[in-house]
Amino acid sequence: MSKKEVTLGIDIGGTNTKLGLVDRQGASIITDSIKTYAQEPADHFVPRLAEACFALINKVSDQVEVLAVGVGVPNGNYYHGTVEDAPNLRWGKYVPLAQMIQDAINLPVALTNDANAAAIGEKKFGVAKDFDDFVVITLGTGLGSGIYVNGSLVYGHDGFAGELGHTTVFLDGRDCPTARKGSLETYVSATGIKRTVFELLAKRIEPSVLRDYSYNMLEAKHITEAALDGDPIAIEAFDYTGRILGLKLSDAIAHTSPEAFILFGGLANAGDLILNPTKKYMEEYNLGIYKNKVKVLLSDLKGDNTAVLGASALAWDEYEKKLKK
């Protein structure tokens, strides 16, 4: 029997690195996870990663053939295969990660940033299959994005297009680790909604279960649970988060006029709590010519390894491009 063709997807986060083998239809064959240890230099990380890759592949090597590798990583640059100045990885200004992984595991490696990988995953395996113009918004600790125009991911002249989390909402607004004050991700992200809750706890006088949490204890899922229980502070926090996201989606429409936005990641799990205000305010802010034609959807990729699916989709895209040549 011939072996099943798969690609290896690797998603590198500040805390964990996930890896998995994925077939051409987006079915996950097997996955694993290692600690990233982001404080260590990249040349300590790569051998550990390679070891985990070999272990994973060996478990199913009688059934699969691994064709290519895709990597999603913060501040990953597709053109150069580098990771440049990633805020959550202490790897320094410039690491040639794709080449390092390629040398370690002897398979072709393509690399892009994590939100771009998510967008490629949605196009190949997810809800964006039939869209040529769309934007994926990843709502995690920060806010990432990947933009498709005419059926292709937009990389820009330098490989760094699609960083909507770093556009400005309020000049001189909330502090941001990147020094981009008042940026979208300081309002719309797991961290952003927590900051909004704390502002509202100070501003409002209603009782709220959220008054029992310290800033360090409070997580987005607590806010979601409170909102589902009817907590007024939590509900207002989602409304405000949706207002700011709606405003900036409306701005994004005025750039590339996508057919749809797809929300992906932790905060997107709040479902209608985030979706409804986002849609409402987006339409309110939209210019007349854009009204009532842009969809806002939730990712339908299931499971804990959706970021691995995205990285694997990148590998499939690159593999298929090479076949065409």
Next chain:
Amino acid sequence: MSKKEVTLGIDIGGTNTKLGLVDRQGASIITDSIKTYAQEPADHFVPRLAEACFALINKVSDQVEVLAVGVGVPNGNYYHGTVEDAPNLRWGKYVPLAQMIQDAINLPVALTNDANAAAIGEKKFGVAKDFDDFVVITLGTGLGSGIYVNGSLVYGHDGFAGELGHTTVFLDGRDCPTARKGSLETYVSATGIKRTVFELLAKRIEPSVLRDYSYNMLEAKHITEAALDGDPIAIEAFDYTGRILGLKLSDAIAHTSPEAFILFGGLANAGDLILNPTKKYMEEYNLGIYKNKVKVLLSDLKGDNTAVLGASALAWDEYEKKLKK
């Protein structure tokens, strides 16, 4: 002797409509202009336009062969050849203008919005010849834009991409005729800088020649002249205009990461007065990965008919696309 091949470019504005014949190298052969009479319906306008086209072509019909027509018009839709709800033209919600002109003058007609036409002109004949990823900003009564990604103009799923003038700077900021309060064009345009001057005349106590103008009398060129003479209010108005433009160019970089911005139109004639603060603030607001690599340039298309060049460039592009098929 064989006739010179040309296309006919038509630029429709709220006041004047300009037309001209342009050769493959972007040289203008002959131009003319008619009043638009924007209050009249489109089916009064088209016969007058057709008459002017025939008169223009007849003057040089022994020397040129007209291959195609390009039209730049506010709210023009490339996909449908329509003009939809243009604020400065009382033509209503939907006019099939390309087909109407084609029927009247019996030549193939392509149509897009005026700022997209300007971008196509810069790519074909202007300073953007060597760029695949760039954004043209037109600074007239309002602010228009045309975005190139991977060597192609971005139209978006509905043909209306690239309306940066309608992105938000300040939530609930200056009133805007489009109901998009606090939009970029209410700050950065010939009208926007005039509004800034009036704010500054109220806020500051310095003497200024601009204190002798009524709101209705004041034009952008008066502000430019005053700034060149060292008038502090005028200089501060340019600084503020450049600050807001720099902020929003920085946001636009986070969308499509262009290699360059090209400023075009009335306010761009102020040269360094607008260019220097725009560059300075754009770099100040730029995220680290984008710093010191994006150019801000002035259009080098000369003369009064640069918008006609853009419309003609669209016609050339369409003609050449058809030849390739």
